[in-house]
Amino acid sequence: MISKNQLKLLRALGQKKQRKAHGLFLVEGEKNVLELVDSPLTVQQVFATSEFLAEHANILRQYECVEASLDELTKASSLVSNNAAVAIVEIPKVEAPKAEGLMIALDGVSDPGNLGTIIRIADWYDIQHIVASSDCADPYNPKTIRATMGSFGRVQVSLLDLPSYLEQASIPVYGAFLEGESVHKTEFSAQGILLMGSESHGVRPAAERFVTDKITIPAFGGAESLNVAMATGIILDNLRRQHG
């Protein structure tokens, strides 16, 4: 059973301020909770149904587990339905990554669903580091974690002063714009930062200053724009085609 205090904590961790104060975040859903086992993250507690705990007893025994009904879990969770497991996990202390290899930079991408989808597609293309302007969505927002579909444990997101970071990087910065060189023709370097802006504002001038190559996804039909996560996926595919 989930105690009153535990329920209070679970609910509190839906809010950014509380996540920061506690240094903790929530991982919701069966698939996401199981992904924790192979991740370097520190799990404080797992709340799950007796069925889930029994089925995965061998891998969950390393954690402090609390048995709860599906009803209790649904009440405690920000997910709408079908939530057989929730974990409370420590927010890892991460240092900003060195600018090397292939990376993603996000400027003002404020929607947690988009950020989560970008983490998932980054993981598909084996990109391990995302640097993001401090006004991007919180990587520990439950909606972000959910949209990563388990990839949150393999991709590190660092919120930081993005223009300063780009200024100090000595690898190419490929900025995605509506006008630029077609990604079908770009010769990508083996190391580089793919810089994506938000759908509404694009890459903002403070970050744009440090773009070395403006690139674009060629349009053939009538749509005016692409969702930022979709655009990130398409560009990463073009990058990995050259540097797999």
Added chain:
Amino acid sequence: MISKNQLKLLRALGQKKQRKAHGLFLVEGEKNVLELVDSPLTVQQVFATSEFLAEHANILRQYECVEASLDELTKASSLVSNNAAVAIVEIPKVEAPKAEGLMIALDGVSDPGNLGTIIRIADWYDIQHIVASSDCADPYNPKTIRATMGSFGRVQVSLLDLPSYLEQASIPVYGAFLEGESVHKTEFSAQGILLMGSESHGVRPAAERFVTDKITIPAFGGAESLNVAMATGIILDNLRRQHG
């Protein structure tokens, strides 16, 4: 002001059964309503704020317009916020397209958000026809229309008996599977049908029988799967790179 009967109709059109009975659907949001002007669709009525009507008076005068407050519009709409315009539009009578050129086929893609995103990315890559199994999401669901970001007027979706359609097609059927030829290496034909399955079930056996080429998006990292809309976008980009 929106009358009681009008409000009743607007609300009813949120449901598939009612859309079918009336032969009408809703187009919500300013950008989507403005897209109607250039589309072949027949608009019955536009409900909008006085500001929206005044700003676009010259293009909206061809329609029957009803002035309403933002409050009224929000109550009438399935959108959460910021809805200055809603239109009631006739569901067009469309015939199943001939299997020619580049097309998309969807097997059991039941999420309206995914379908809308696929319509948007199809429009970006100038694909005008989507054929979909009859258990796919309703192309006239308000959530589908919203996710198309205005592309609903340029891409035709036909729900039909998908296996029969594929059986009669004389152009290649490229089926997306987790195992197949890498899209980075596939030589696509200038005409073809890109067949996508749902995230949970993939392409089902009844449709798989008619696949001529199994293709896959090469994975480099740890993610196990891609969202179906994302995968559609990435494959279309690979197709258009060869046949722009």
